[in-house]
Each structure stands twice: as structure tokens, then as C-alpha cells.
Amino acid sequence: MTAVGSKCRVCKAPAVIDLPRHNAKFCAEHLQQLCRRQMTKAIEDFDMLSPDDRILVAVSGGKDSLAVWDMLIEAGYHADGLYIGLGIGDYSDDSGGYVRRFADERGLTLQTIDLRDTYGYDVPTASRATGRVPCSACGLSKRRLFDKAALDGGYDVVVTGHNLDDEAAVLFGNTLRWDIDYLARQMPVLPAGQGFPKKVKPLVRLTEREMAAWCLVRGIDYVVEECPIAAGNRHLSYKASLNAIEANSPGAKASFYLGFIDRMAPLLVGQSAAAAGELNDCSRCGSPTTGEICAFCRLVEKSSAHEPVPVEMVLRRGKRR
Amino acid sequence: MKVLLRNPRREIEVPGGRSVDRLLDDLGLSREAHLVICNGTLVPGDARLEDGDTIEVRPVISGGAA
Numbered sequence: 001m002t003a004v005g006s007k008c009r010v011c012k013a014p015a016v017i018d019l020p021r022h023n024a025k026f027c028a029e030h031l032q033q034l035c036r037r038q039m040t041k042a043i044e045d046f047d048m049l050s051p052d053d054r055i056l057v058a059v060s061g062g063k064d065s066l067a068v069w070d071m072l073i074e075a076g077y078h079a080d081g082l083y084i085g086l087g088i089g090d091y092s093d094d095s096g097g098y099v100r101r102f103a104d105e106r107g108l109t110l111q112t113i114d115l116r117d118t119y120g121y122d123v124p125t126a127s128r129a130t131g132r133v134p135c136s137a138c139g140l141s142k143r144r145l146f147d148k149a150a151l152d153g154g155y156d157v158v159v160t161g162h163n164l165d166d167e168a169a170v171l172f173g174n175t176l177r178w179d180i181d182y183l184a185r186q187m188p189v190l191p192a193g194q195g196f197p198k199k200v201k202p203l204v205r206l207t208e209r210e211m212a213a214w215c216l217v218r219g220i221d222y223v224v225e226e227c228p229i230a231a232g233n234r235h236l237s238y239k240a241s242l243n244a245i246e247a248n249s250p251g252a253k254a255s256f257y258l259g260f261i262d263r264m265a266p267l268l269v270g271q272s273a274a275a276a277g278e279l280n281d282c283s284r285c286g287s288p289t290t291g292e293i294c295a296f297c298r299l300v301e302k303s304s305a306h307e308p309v310p311v312e313m314v315l316r317r318g319k320r321r
Numbered sequence: 322m323k324v325l326l327r328n329p330r331r332e333i334e335v336p337g338g339r340s341v342d343r344l345l346d347d348l349g350l351s352r353e354a355h356l357v358i359c360n361g362t363l364v365p366g367d368a369r370l371e372d373g374d375t376i377e378v379r380p381v382i383s384g385g386a387a
Contacts, residue, residue: 006365016363017356025365062383165382212356212381216363226328226383239382243353 017213020250028217035214038205039071046189048200053156055079058146059102059110061095061223063215064161066102068203070220072159073108079159082149084142085114087122088229089311095223102220111153113145120304124229124314129306130299134229134314137299144287144296150197157192163203163211168257169238184271188261194279195288204261207253229314322370324348325377337372344370345378354382 006015008027015025019034026034043049055072059065059081072079083099086092096112103110116122119141121129126137150158167186174182192198203211215222230236245252281287282294289295322337324344335344341357341364357364358377370376 006367015365018365018367028363063381064383207353208381208383209353209356212379213363216356216358216379224327224379225330226380231328236382240351240354243351243382246353247351 016217017209019210021207021246021254023250031210031213031217035206035210036071036075038210039068039202040075042188042202042205043200046187046200048189048202049077049157049159051076053077054154055157055159056146056150056153056155057081057159058142058161059083059099060161061098062161063212063220063222064163064166064203064208066098066161066220066222067211067214067218068159068161069102069108070218071214072202073106080109080111080153080155082111082113082146084145085112085116086138086141087114087116087311088124088138088227091223091225091228091311094225098221098223111149113149115141116308119300121300121306122308124311125306125309126299126303127229127314128309129303132299133233135233135235137303140295140299144294146199147195147197147287151195155197157198157200160199160201161203161211162201163206163208164253164257165208165239165242167201167204168242168253169235171257171260172238172242173234180268181272184265184268186260187265195281195286204257205254228311322372322374322376325375327378327380335376337370337374339370340366341368341370342366344376348378350378355380 006025007013008015008030009024010030011027013027016028017031018025049055055077057065057069057072057079059069060083069079069081081099081103083096085096099110123134123138123141126132126141127134130137146158171186174186188201188204190196190199242253278290279288280290280292282289282297283292284297285294287294287296322335324333324335326333339347342352344357345352345355352366356379358379359368359370359374
């Protein structure tokens with residue numbers, strides 16, 4: 001490789017990355033400085049965390065969740081991790097290994113829940129048993145178990161690794177459907193209440209590319225391979241569409257999402273079912289729900305009674321998710 | 322130069338003498354959705370790649386809808 005004069009905007013050392021949305025290149029040290037500042041700004045602007053909070057980080061083995069855990073620990077927060085074994089074949093085995101190594105190497109506390117061992121099902125089986133697309137069965141399971149673990153463990157807040165690309169893609173999808181209920185709930189902070197723990201997203205000002213770069217320059221090993229049953233889902237197609245726009249208009253994703261949070265979200269306050277106070281207690285588990293039995297309990301009932309479905313059978317079912 | 326691609330993982334041989342951005346363009350890959358690692362080091366878009374380099378093109382897009 002031959003250097004061609006790429007210099008860090010801050011210190012003029014050789015750059016490792018160019019970030020068109022900042023119209024700048026950065027060395028490893030100043031890339032990290034940028035990431036720290038963006039996370040701190042998100043935490044402060046949205047009142048996400050207090051210094052003495054007990055934090056539970058939802059970790060998957062991917063770059064974002066390991067990066068946010070790393071950044072919070074580096075910033076001095078008390079943060080434990082929770083990993084959920086989803087039973088997605090070798091992918092889940094590999095993902096769990098990355099999480100355990102990350103925690104072990106840093107002496108961090110990691111809790112683990114295995115869906116099959118604890119609830120008698122896995123994501124491929126849940127998808128087949130309920131007719132839900134795999135990402136829906138996965139998301140429902142993870143949300144419920146993260147909420148429960150946080151409440152049972154006395155944590156003040158759940159942190160997830162959702163980044164700017166994730167949030168912009170969800171916003172894009174919700175906007176295409178004008179789904180007001182989801183739009184009203186798409187905030188970087190969801191306050192505690194009605195049986196839910198506080199949930200925050202400290203990476204909403206940082207892109208996936210910046211988070212992957214954070215992991216590389218920090219020496220964090222993470223699972224690079226994509227979830228085999230997420231391939232081809234709508235969410236990924238929204239990301240590709242937004243990246244095509246970003247290529248011609250650097251900063252478009254940040255403007256789209258952060259502009260929504262700043263100027264549109266305040267107009268939607270009170271528009272979601274939860275805000276309208278339409279939630280009941282699930283008759284089985286006591287969790288908040290809009291019906292008599294919550295979606296998670298219904299999923300567990302169907303899935304645990306179903307014969308285990310290998311991940312390969314879900315892969316053969318098609319690409320629409 | 323050897324270029325490692327992911328999802329699915331495979332290795333291809335590509336002539337050197339081109340920039341990182343040019344390599345991504347030639348492979349039809351989005352600059353916003355990938356990082357390039359040359360001989361173990363992250364490199365920016367205008368870094369020049371040469372024959373003999375070992376390259377990894379790492380996708381950064383991930384995630385289900387949840």
C-alpha cells in the first residue's frame with residue numbers, strides 16, 4: 001500500500017477513515033474522539049444515563065452492541081451485559097463466543113439466557129410455529145427478555161446498540177407506511193413505566209460504518225457474518241436505499257433521523273397506544289399488553305409445543321421478511 | 322492482490338494499482354456500507370492498494386428489523 005497524503009483533519013497523522021458526512025478524514029485516535037463525543041452528546045441531549053445508573057447492555061456479538069458496551073465502560077459507567085441464545089444454528093454459537101470472550105477479557109459481568117433451555121423454543125421454531133417472519137419472532141423474544149431481566153435484576157436502564165443507520169431505516173419504513181403509532185414511539189429514550197424499564201440508544205448519532213471502525217481500531221472481535229435468516233429482509237433494503245441517497249448527499253441520514261427527532265417527534269407525543277394508557281396486564285405473566293394475553297406468552301405457548309425446526313428449513317422458506 | 326469478501330466469505334484475486342474507493346466501485350460495493358482493511362490496517366478511500374497487498378472488504382450493514 002502506498003500512502004497518498006491522506007491526513008487526519010485534527011493532527012495530520014495518517015488517516016484510517018474518511019467520513020464524508022463530516023467532510024473529514026481521521027486517524028484512529030481522533031476517530032475514537034469523534035465517537036466518544038457523539039455518544040456523550042446523545043446521552044446528554046436526551047438525558048439517557050446518570051453516572052450512578054446500573055445499566056444492562058443488550059449484547060448480540062455484533063459490532064454495535066459490543067462497541068456501545070466498550071464505550072460505556074470506558075466512560076466510567078457501571079454496565080453489565082445480557083446475551084440471549086436465539087438458537088440460529090452455528091450463527092448463534094459463534095455470536096455467543098464473541099460476547100463471552102469480550103466479557104472475559106475485560107472482566108465484565110455477562111448474563112446469558114438460552115431460549116431453548118429456558119423457554120423450550122428457538123427463533124427458527126418460533127417463526128414456523130407462529131407464522132411470524134423470523135426477525136419478528138426474534139425481536140419480540142429479545143425485547144421481552146431484556147425487559148424482564150432489567151426489571152428482575154433491579155437495573156435502572158437497558159442500553160441497546162441501535163445506531164443511526166438502524167434508526168433511519170426504521171423511520172424510513174414507518175414513514176412509508178405512515179405508521180403513526182410506531183412513529184410516536186421511535187425515540188432514542190423510552191422512559192420507564194407501565195411495566196417497562198427505561199430503554200436508551202446511545203449510538204443514534206453514529207453510523208454503522210463508524211461503529212465497525214471503532215471495533216477495528218479498538219481491537220474488538222465481533223461477528224462479521226450476517227444473520228443467515230435476516231438476509232433479504234425489508235430493513236436491509238431500506239438501509240441500502242438510504243445509503244444510495246447518502247452517497248450523493250452526505251449527511252442525509254443524520255438529517256432525516258435527527259431532524260425527525262427534533263422537529264416531528266414532538267408533534268406526535270401522546271399518539272401511541274402506550275401513551276394513551278390502553279395497556280392491560282397479561283393474564284399469564286403480568287407484562288403490559290394491549291390484549292388479554294401478551295404476544296410473548298402466545299409465542300412461547302405455540303413455539304414450545306412445536307417440534308424443533310432446524311435453521312436450514314427456515315432458510316428454504318423464502319426471502320420476504 | 323488478494324481480496325477477502327464477506328457474506329458469503331470468499332477470496333478473489335484483483336490487480337493492484339488502484340485506490341480503495343476505486344476498488345469498491347469496481348466491485349460494485351457501496352462506500353457507505355463497507356470498510357477496507359489493507360495488510361491488517363484500516364485505510365481511507367484514497368489509500369492506494371498495490372499488488373502483494375492483502376485486502377479485506379468488510380461489510381458494516383447488519384441487523385434484523387427488531
